[in-house]
Amino acid sequence: MSESKQITIAGAGLVGSLLSIYLSKRGHQVSIYERRPDARKNLLDGGRSINLALSDRGLQALAKVGLEERVLKEMAIPMYRRVMHDRAGNLSYQPYGKEGQAINSVSRAGLNMLMMDEAEKHGVQIHFSHAASEIDLDSAAAVFKNEEGQSKEVKGDFLFGADGAFSAVRSVMQKTDRFSYSQEYIEHGYKELEIPAGPNGEFLLEKNALHIWPRGSYMLIALPNPDASFTCTLFFPMDGDPSFASLDTTAKARAFFEKEFGDALNLMPNFDKDWEENPDSSLVIIRCYPWTRKGKVALIGDASHAIVPFYGQGMNAGFEDCFVLDRLMDEYGDDWSGLFEAYEKERKPDGDAIADLAMRNFVEMRDLTGDADFLLQKKIEGRFSEKYPDKWTPLYSLVTFSPEVRYSEALALGKRQDALMAEIMALPNIHQFWDSEEVEQKMLALAERL
Numbered sequence: 544m545s546e547s548k549q550i551t552i553a554g555a556g557l558v559g560s561l562l563s564i565y566l567s568k569r570g571h572q573v574s575i576y577e578r579r580p581d582a583r584k585n586l587l588d589g590g591r592s593i594n595l596a597l598s599d600r601g602l603q604a605l606a607k608v609g610l611e612e613r614v615l616k617e618m619a620i621p622m623y624r625r626v627m628h629d630r631a632g633n634l635s636y637q638p639y640g641k642e643g644q645a646i647n648s649v650s651r652a653g654l655n656m657l658m659m660d661e662a663e664k665h666g667v668q669i670h671f672s673h674a675a676s677e678i679d680l681d682s683a684a685a686v687f688k689n690e691e692g693q694s695k696e697v698k699g700d701f702l703f704g705a706d707g708a709f710s711a712v713r714s715v716m717q718k719t720d721r722f723s724y725s726q727e728y729i730e731h732g733y734k735e736l737e738i739p740a741g742p743n744g745e746f747l748l749e750k751n752a753l754h755i756w757p758r759g760s761y762m763l764i765a766l767p768n769p770d771a772s773f774t775c776t777l778f779f780p781m782d783g784d785p786s787f788a789s790l791d792t793t794a795k796a797r798a799f800f801e802k803e804f805g806d807a808l809n810l811m812p813n814f815d816k817d818w819e820e821n822p823d824s825s826l827v828i829i830r831c832y833p834w835t836r837k838g839k840v841a842l843i844g845d846a847s848h849a850i851v852p853f854y855g856q857g858m859n860a861g862f863e864d865c866f867v868l869d870r871l872m873d874e875y876g877d878d879w880s881g882l883f884e885a886y887e888k889e890r891k892p893d894g895d896a897i898a899d900l901a902m903r904n905f906v907e908m909r910d911l912t913g914d915a916d917f918l919l920q921k922k923i924e925g926r927f928s929e930k931y932p933d934k935w936t937p938l939y940s941l942v943t944f945s946p947e948v949r950y951s952e953a954l955a956l957g958k959r960q961d962a963l964m965a966e967i968m969a970l971p972n973i974h975q976f977w978d979s980e981e982v983e984q985k986m987l988a989l990a991e992r993l
């Protein structure tokens with residue numbers, strides 16, 4: 544057992560809470576300072592349920608602190624497949640993985656609260672309504688201000704910035720020499736809408752699925768909640784036509800939905816209110832390096848790698864940061880400088896890879912899930928990998944269901960697979976004989992080149 548340390552974490556979001564459990568289980572004294580009030584006492588987001596897809600990387604990290612089963616049992620709704628809705632309301636289907644494999648819809652607030660409860664059980668002190676304002680990177684000391692403007696200086700051995708995409712800890716690191724930083728707002732933003740439960744408390748769309756209305760340059764998605772409602776998210780350009788800017792009245796938005804998402808709109812009795820009250824939110828990609836400073840301060844989760852949400856991996860990647868850090872702690876013992884260096888070196892390529900993968904998946908989801916060639920390609924890959932699991936794992940499965948494969952490895956392999964699949968899809972009449980012996984033999988030959 545390594546020496547017990549005083550550790551300060553800025554941010555009790557998804558990643559900060561999980562990190563605190565990992566650290567306290569190792570015998571460290573952990574204090575978290577969180578800018579917002581305690582969500583367990585104050586219903587945030589006006590009571591709206593906002594959900595996230597939790598998959599194998601996140602589950603692996605929860606399992607290591609004994610929380611996987613509880614989360615799956617108490618709050619997760621497995622989603623086994625994508626259900627695509629076309630403009631006429633016709634449905635098509637695409638399984639996420641092999642039989643029985645699923646991603647899980649969980650409540651963001653519910654999961655966060657469960658982890659905060661668990662953290663406190665392990666002795667973690669969470670100080671709410673305290674925002675990091677000043678940070679001394681050399682000594683890992685920080686000043687946190689409460690809502691009344693009172694300051695509290697906290698001095699520990701180490702400081703983690705788990706304070707999200709607009710991290711205050713990172714903003715201090717940004718002012719140091721040789722700190723690289725980039726921030727990119729993508730053209731699209733998002734707005735949340737709701738499909739409530741039916742009159743008898745029933746789900747009005749297939750429950751165990753992630754629903755997508757792919758429409759080329761934009762899309763609507765819906766994930767199920769335990770109360771039988773669905774949280775829908777419209778990913779849509781911020782400017783141009785159509786865009787949030789061009790749909791500048793509720794009547795225009797409603798008319799647009801009637802044309803584009805008619806079957807969804809029919810299930811949204813509160814559309815007008817949701818459209819008016821729920822914000823148009825931006826989406827940002829943040830990359831930076833280094834993630835640590837002088838063996839005293841480290842960034843984790845969105846503070847070090849904020850990505851767009853289209854692979855459903857932001858939280859999963861942050862949870863994986865905790866998992867990897869914990870594994871490295873076994874190796875490095877009391878050598879925190881070595882630990883932090885190894886952590887950032889290992890995780891940075893994976894943070895970059897999942898950022899790229901997430902943008903690629905946006906194109907796939909909004910554009911291609913309604914495309915016959917794309918669906919056929921996925922069918923051929925799915926069939927082949929089921930028959931020859933050692934020879935081919937589809938990229939989606941590598942990212943989502945294969946935590947033993949790093950994101951950076953998955954991205955590299957995915958690129959090689961794409962090149963090979965382009966050869967298969969270029970075969971004449973592939974739509975007619977995709978399941979023939981000839982295609983299988985060709986796939987076998989190509990798979991040798993992977």
Ligand SMILES: Cc1cc2nc3c(=O)[nH]c(=O)nc-3n(C[C@H](O)[C@H](O)[C@H](O)COP(=O)(O)OP(=O)(O)OC[C@H]3O[C@@H](n4cnc5c(N)ncnc54)[C@H](O)[C@@H]3O)c2cc1C
Binds near residue numbers: 557596674711776860
């Ligand atoms: C629309 C959308 C959908 C998403 N869907 C998915 C999904 O399906 N699956 C998935 O894996 N990921 C998803 N994500 C990504 C996921 O939300 C993030 O990756 C995840 O929340 C990161 O957790 P975090 O703890 O690093 O940051 P956050 O969740 O942002 O938490 C940071 C915490 O720090 C606090 N804080 C901020 N500043 C300070 C300060 N100065 N001092 C103290 N505290 C501070 C904040 O109040 C917050 O509690 C989605 C993101 C978006 C925007």
